[in-house]
Amino acid sequence: MIYTELTKKAMRIAFDAHFGQTDRGGTPYICHPLHVADQMPDERTTAAAILHDVLEDTDVTVEDLRREEIPEEVIRIVEILTRDRRISYASYIDRIIESGNTDALLVKQADIRHNMDESRTESGTLPRSLKHRYEEAIVRVEAALKEETALHVVNE
Secondary structure, three states: OOOOHHHHHHHHHHHHHOOOOEOOOOOEOOHHHHHHHOOOOOHHHHHHHHHOOHHHHOOOOHHHHHHOOOOHHHHHHHHHHOOOOOOOHHHHHHHHHHHOOHHHHHHHHHHHHHHOOHHHOOOOOOOHHHHHHHHHHHHHHHHHHHHHHHHHHHHO
């Protein structure tokens, strides 16, 4: 994990926002964004990973993040990663991929990988439909990451 003023601020926001929430296995929910953040290569993606579920799963708003002086580029990543429950999961993944935002793709890759960890569930297994959804999504996100990385190299 990268510890900076920004990532510590993100942690305080996420700890407060996710207070009392638990995951499928009964673990405090904050462990999930911290695990995802631990996979990130820099301050910006670490902060975004820590905050990646606050807009979707808590009462925190974009305005709250701005009031806390979270940089706009971090807020943009979090917005890209925030799922509108009115659209399908596949459409949500499409939207992330279509954003072309490599940072959002990196966070989503780590997020999906952690969501696929069956040891996080009480039963030790994910429902087949959920496992299939994550397997399809990770293939698509990783392919998009490879494509974005190749485009970045070509354009340098």
